[in-house]
Amino acid sequence: MRTDRYRIAFQVPGDSWTVTRNVAPVPIEEAERRAIAVRMREERDRIEGGDGLDLPDPPRQKPILKGIGFALDGRLIVHVATPSIFRAGEWRENPVFDVFDKNGRFKDAWL
Secondary structure, three states: OOEEEEEEEEEOEEEEEEEEOOOOOOOOOHHHHHHHHHHHHHHHHHHHHHHHHHOOOOOEOOEEEEEEOOOOOOOOOEEEEEEEEOOOOOEEEEEEEEEEEOOEEEEEOOO
């Protein structure tokens, strides 16, 4: 699975286009992976009958996309993954959004 590019395809009656952007893969630090594993086990144990569930290891890289949406003027807004920082007792990301114009051309990243 590629983690250095995203591609979003659009299709409307009579037209289609694709938005593609290369991005650097975002690794998950080992300490954050351990915290994710603990949280996964806690959630599993909370669920009735979940105690026998064998959980996978947390991933080593984050999924590129966190979400997509549109601005009121039609621009595509893509929420992308960023490295986490440990602050106030939890792992957090600073939000970053890639912005594309109505024609699918990359314009800028909002921090």
